[in-house]
Amino acid sequence: MRIVEILKSPFEGVISNSQLKMKESLIVNLILACVSALAVILSVKTLVSDFVSGIAMLGLGSIIDQMMLRMFVLLVINFILIILVFSGIIFIISNMIFKLKISYEEYVSICTYANIIPTVIMIAGLICSLFSVTLFSIVVMIQICVLIILTYEGLSSMIMAGKGKVIYSIAITYVINAILFVAANYYIIESMIESRFRSIL
Amino acid sequence: MNNCFYCGKELTEEGDFCGNCGLIKFYDQEGAGKRLLKQFKYLFTNPVAFIRTSKLVNPIFTGATAIIIILIQLIIIKGMGRKLHLNFEALDTILAILGITVVEAAFMWIIVNGIFKKKVNFMSFLNLTLSIQLISIIINIIGAILGVAITPYLYTIVSTFGAIVSLLLMYQGIKDFVQADLFVYLITIVGSFSGTALVISIVLKSLMRNALRSIF
Numbered sequence: 001m002r003i004v005e006i007l008k009s010p011f012e013g014v015i016s017n018s019q020l021k022m023k024e025s026l027i028v029n030l031i032l033a034c035v036s037a038l039a040v041i042l043s044v045k046t047l048v049s050d051f052v053s054g055i056a057m058l059g060l061g062s063i064i065d066q067m068m069l070r071m072f073v074l075l076v077i078n079f080i081l082i083i084l085v086f087s088g089i090i091f092i093i094s095n096m097i098f099k100l101k102i103s104y105e106e107y108v109s110i111c112t113y114a115n116i117i118p119t120v121i122m123i124a125g126l127i128c129s130l131f132s133v134t135l136f137s138i139v140v141m142i143q144i145c146v147l148i149i150l151t152y153e154g155l156s157s158m159i160m161a162g163k164g165k166v167i168y169s170i171a172i173t174y175v176i177n178a179i180l181f182v183a184a185n186y187y188i189i190e191s192m193i194e195s196r197f198r199s200i201l
Numbered sequence: 202m203n204n205c206f207y208c209g210k211e212l213t214e215e216g217d218f219c220g221n222c223g224l225i226k227f228y229d230q231e232g233a234g235k236r237l238l239k240q241f242k243y244l245f246t247n248p249v250a251f252i253r254t255s256k257l258v259n260p261i262f263t264g265a266t267a268i269i270i271i272l273i274q275l276i277i278i279k280g281m282g283r284k285l286h287l288n289f290e291a292l293d294t295i296l297a298i299l300g301i302t303v304v305e306a307a308f309m310w311i312i313v314n315g316i317f318k319k320k321v322n323f324m325s326f327l328n329l330t331l332s333i334q335l336i337s338i339i340i341n342i343i344g345a346i347l348g349v350a351i352t353p354y355l356y357t358i359v360s361t362f363g364a365i366v367s368l369l370l371m372y373q374g375i376k377d378f379v380q381a382d383l384f385v386y387l388i389t390i391v392g393s394f395s396g397t398a399l400v401i402s403i404v405l406k407s408l409m410r411n412a413l414r415s416i417f
Contacts, residue, residue: 015383134402138395145394146387148365149372153383163249163373171365175358 003027010116016154020109026080028112032119033079037072039122043129043136070192074185082181087111089173090155097169098161110158114150118143148174233261248336252374255328263324266331271295273338277345284349285356302330304400308393309375316388319379329374337367 006020006028020028045068087107094100125139148170156166231239240262243251255262278291306326313319313326344359368390375386 142391152369167369171362175362
């Protein structure tokens, strides 16, 4: 029951919440990650099938179909780990640089809570992907902007330092996070595709 | 005793700068150049305060910021563009940056004044977007120097960092200018971004159509 209340409360005007328990935030994370992974996979499928229909004889569509389940698992693990790693980095920064004593649990709860509205925007993006690619990319851009702003709003209420420092540390954290995840996913996907081609040849 | 004549709060930070509304107290004997220097001093010491000072309507500041942006962009494109694999013409890039700035400021002004009925001058939004571009382009030139010295990937990484910083600074600036609730800020930022993206895509499409027509 409490999970439903947590999922509803951002739409009732509560901007940030640092009171979630670790278990609750993990469950909320799992729900959000499943929803957004489904949205990503469905929209990619419609976009790619539009794009590829001209060169369907290559059999790319069937390869995508076969890799669907693996991509789903990979995306869910990604979306959960992104939030955990992000809050870990910001935890380290705030403890080392700002000398604040705030527990890891609160950061995870803030980052999880800030992720609820962007996930809803992502579902809207899924609907937009049926119409046009331009609209879809604009919605994805809006989602990222809203995610960054909500995270900033939540963290700046907790980290008591100059606003400029908070802005710089959030930006550095996002960049480090992006580099880590792009590198990891690149190696995983490349090894997946390589093994598939080896079985074909 | 030393109060800001604009919002009435007590002046902080060396007695010349109001931390609440971002007003700088200029003295009558100071010329235009000295006022500019006073305003640009906050760019390095406190970027959020610098964003706040851009609420002042000051055409000299607008012109000076635009000229500095153009010069730094020219240095990046002409001096280091080949090593960073940037295939842009300098004139196109400068026109694009200035056009994006003006369109974004116009969208923000329309949304804030038309929909939410707050009285904020158009020039202050123009100054806001220009000063944010200035900060992000200073971060960019640091990234370009690193990219030439070490590897071009560093330029991409540092410019991503600059983009996130400029997004957060824009949020903070709108928060200071408009003073409403979170919904208003989000709608303003999202509306101006998506409006700008739509305008750019329409312009690009018409340009591409002309280019295709000239090819065939």
